[in-house]
Amino acid sequence: MLLPITLTFAAACALLNLWIATRCARIRIADKVMHGDSGNSLLARRMRAHANFIEYTPIVLILFALIEMAVGASLWLWIGALVYVLARVAHAFGMDADAPTVWRGAGALLTWIVMVGLAITALTIAYTATREMPVPPALAAQV
Numbered sequence: 342m343l344l345p346i347t348l349t350f351a352a353a354c355a356l357l358n359l360w361i362a363t364r365c366a367r368i369r370i371a372d373k374v375m376h377g378d379s380g381n382s383l384l385a386r387r388m389r390a391h392a393n394f395i396e397y398t399p400i401v402l403i404l405f406a407l408i409e410m411a412v413g414a415s416l417w418l419w420i421g422a423l424v425y426v427l428a429r430v431a432h433a434f435g436m437d438a439d440a441p442t443v444w445r446g447a448g449a450l451l452t453w454i455v456m457v458g459l460a461i462t463a464l465t466i467a468y469t470a471t472r473e474m475p476v477p478p479a480l481a482a483q484v
Contacts, residue, residue, distance in 0.1 A: 346414050347406040350422040354398050357426060361391045361433050383437065390436035394429055397452055401425060404459035411466045425455045 368374070368384045378385040409418060432448025435441075 342410060344406055344409045344414075346418045346422055347402065347409050350405055350426070351402055353422070353426050354402065354429075357429055358391075358394060358398070361387070361394055361429075364433070365391055382439070386436045387433075390433045393432065393436075397456065398429075401452075401456055401459065404456070404463055408459060408462055408466065411470070421455050421458065424451055428452045428455065 365384060365387045368381060368387065372379065372381055372384070374381060374384060378388060405418065405422060428448045428451035430448070431444045432452065435443070435445025435448055438445070
């Protein structure tokens with residue numbers, strides 16, 4: 342089964358992960374930091390933004406895939422994927438500041454909204470879908 346939304350979304354997340362990692366690597370190279378953040382507060386914030394992306398993205402990708410497998414591709418799934426990617430970009434930029442920013446807050450809030458929306462959708466599909474369980478061939482022959 343082809344999952345165009347999840348495949349596109351996963352590719353976008355892979356590229357976004359690379360971009361966020363590269364933002365850390367540029368500081369590491371410039372400041373010759375091999376491990377940790379060496380007290381560089383910008384590097385610490387960028388490392389945290391990268392870790393935060395890695396914490397949320399796997400479960401969101403799994404939910405997208407399972408929902409798309411269950412109900413197929415839909416416009417709202419495309420929109421959800423786009424919102425998630427934009428939220429994570431906003432969060433990464435927002436983490437550069439010393440103080441809280443609207444970008445960081447909006448990125449986090451939109452991430453949570455997408456995740457909760459996916460969780461509710463998954464639960465709705467799981468418990469409201471009408472399914473007829475197929476009879477295994479061995480039992481069908483006996484009936």
